[in-house]
Structure formats: C-alpha cells, structure tokens
Amino acid sequence: MVWVKLDRRRKVVEAHSELYESCWLPVTSDDGPKVNGQRLLLILDNLREWVQKEVGYDAERPEEGLTFEFFVMPKDSP
Secondary structure: OOOEEOHHHHHOOEEEEOOOOOOOOOOOOHHHHHHHHOOEEEEEEEOOEEEEEEEEEEEHHHHOOOOOEEOOOOOOOO
8 A cells, every 4th residue: 555645746745655465475464455434444464573553544634644553463372
C-alpha cells in the first residue's frame, strides 16, 4: 500500500508505504485492506518481528496520512 502527499504543483512532498503480502518475507494479511465508509484499515502480521500492525487511513483526515498501531504477537511455545 502506498500513500503519497503532493503539493499544489503535484510534486511529491511525503510518501509512506506498507508491505502486507510477500512470497519472500514472512509478512501476511488474512483479508487485505478493508474500506468502511471513509476509512481504510489493514491488519497484517510481520512474523519476522512477531508484530501485528494496524495500518489506517481516514479520507476525512488526509493530512494524517497512514496511521500505525503495533501489537506484540505471542510466540507459540513448543
């Protein structure tokens, strides 16, 4: 997913991206991005760092860009 902020001349001022599926890295999302009204939510698991991320975007607040929340995933015991 890519978010790009442009100025009035359409020049890139800021950009953020988030990988949510990969054949090469242990990153996965069960459902991919979901849109509810003006809000996008992506929940992904980074199994290399054992972190679950919630990536959001609110079209009513575009100046905030992508927002991130992180949650530690418990490692399974053998």
